[in-house]
Every structure is written in C-alpha cells, then in structure tokens.
Amino acid sequence: MTERDLRKLEASIRLKMDDIKNQKVSLKDSGIGALMNMLKKRMKPPTKN
Numbered sequence: 502m503t504e505r506d507l508r509k510l511e512a513s514i515r516l517k518m519d520d521i522k523n524q525k526v527s528l529k530d531s532g533i534g535a536l537m538n539m540l541k542k543r544m545k546p547p548t549k550n
Contacts, residue, residue, distance in 0.1 A: 506543075507540075507543060507544075510536065510539065510540055510543070511540065513536060514533065514536050514537065514540065517532075517533050517536060518533065521533065
C-alpha cells in the first residue's frame with residue numbers, strides 16, 4: 502500500500518467518523534471497525550526475521 506493509499510484510507514475514516522457523529526449511530530453499527538482494522542494492518546512496522 503502506497504503513501505497515497507494510506508492517506509485516502511485515513512480520509513475515508515475521517516469522513517465516516519463525521520457521518521457517524523451526524524447520524525448518532527453507534528460505532529459498532531457503523532462498520533468503521535473494518536476500516537480501522539485495515540489501517541492498523543497497514544501501519545504495523547515490518548517484523549524482523
């Protein structure tokens with residue numbers, strides 16, 4: 502995943518969070534967890550073997 506892809510993902514998460522706040526929907530029901538997990542996976546530093 503490129504730096505540009507990461508920025509786009511972060512922007513999507515921010516927009517989704519704003520949308521959730523406006524709708525008064527719970528985080529669990531919003532589906533944001535999948536986006537956050539994707540970001541976490543991509544942000545982990547590579548492991549040393």
